[in-house]
Amino acid sequence: MAHIPRLEIKDLTRSFGGRVVVDHVSLSVEVGQVTCLLGPSGCGKSTTLRMIAGVEMQDSGEIWVDGRLVCDTVTRVPPEGRSIGLMFQDFALFPHLSVADNVAFGLKGPKARKRARVCELLERVDLLRFIDSFPHELSGGEQQRVALARALAPRPKIMLMDEPFSGLDNRLRDGIRDETLSILKEEGTAVLLVTHEPEEAMRMADEIALMRAGHIVQQGAPYNVFNAPVDKEAAAFFSDINVIRGTVRGALTETAFGQFLAPGVPDGTEVEIVIRPQHVRIDFDRNGRGPNPTSVDGTPARAVVERSRFIGKESLVEFRLDYDGTAMSATVPSVFLPKPGTPLWLMIRRDRCFVFPAKR
């Protein structure tokens, strides 16, 4: 039998006022998996989620849950019939209802059974002691956990979460994120989480779908999306990047760091070699000479320190290359603060460089 994903969307498309904001987006989410829709503000993430939830109608495309068509341009199962739970940042608790009544809100059936489910979930989120409290008596993080319990109560097959943790302060957020994740995994819910924060996506996701201007530009496990970006912009979304420019001659590009292969790229094409600051290594100047070239690090290039700062766990050192004045930055664990004007040598991990033809 063919494999059936829990959630599958096919070619979902939506325009507002003649502008396409979601453009043929397709993806699937498996049982017990977390997929993150990651992208900058305005790229169409929330609109995609709203269409899946059924609160926004697509112009074209299909939404399937467990192999059942819930929405295309003809069929339209209403939001409450889709077995989808929602958790949004501004999806507040009902202030006039107790915690118990909030969690029971979407439940049907006999009172005793509803009560049992409410207690089970409050126990799970470690808030049973607040069962008769009201939302204003709870902290932000506690309210968020009640919202999770409420969304999970009717046992949705799919949970849609739109920046659900962005209202919480940093220290609370990590804990609640991890706790939420483990509860969702235990329940076996398929999760589609929207975020514009790469750290959140890396922390939560089994799969990341990177979205830009209405399109999914790359999809894969966090490790792969981080380590094999499809283009310069995809690399830059996850961290600062260094860009070294060169022109291809005979499938090779000459740079301060030696030659780079650019197979299949025609002569005269400008290429951009992208490397993250954490993969730039620094070595000392030995009377105008640097370390010997190696196969891993290639040829070292001499550079002069422009600025260095301590930024928490690491130091960020900014350089200018002697070769052609290109600006480069490197992060170094702990404290390393060389003075501006200091000559040093830089090496770049060859296996961490990405070579892309420059976009015009």
Ligand SMILES: Nc1ncnc2c1ncn2[C@@H]1O[C@H](COP(=O)(O)OP(=O)(O)OP(=O)(O)O)[C@@H](O)[C@H]1O
């Ligand atoms: N009802 C609407 N009418 C007109 N334009 C809309 C409507 N809803 C969304 N848009 C536009 O569609 C684009 C995508 O919005 P969407 O909220 O999906 O983006 P997003 O990626 O979730 O961004 P953010 O992270 O800022 O919420 C935006 O330019 C937005 O202004």
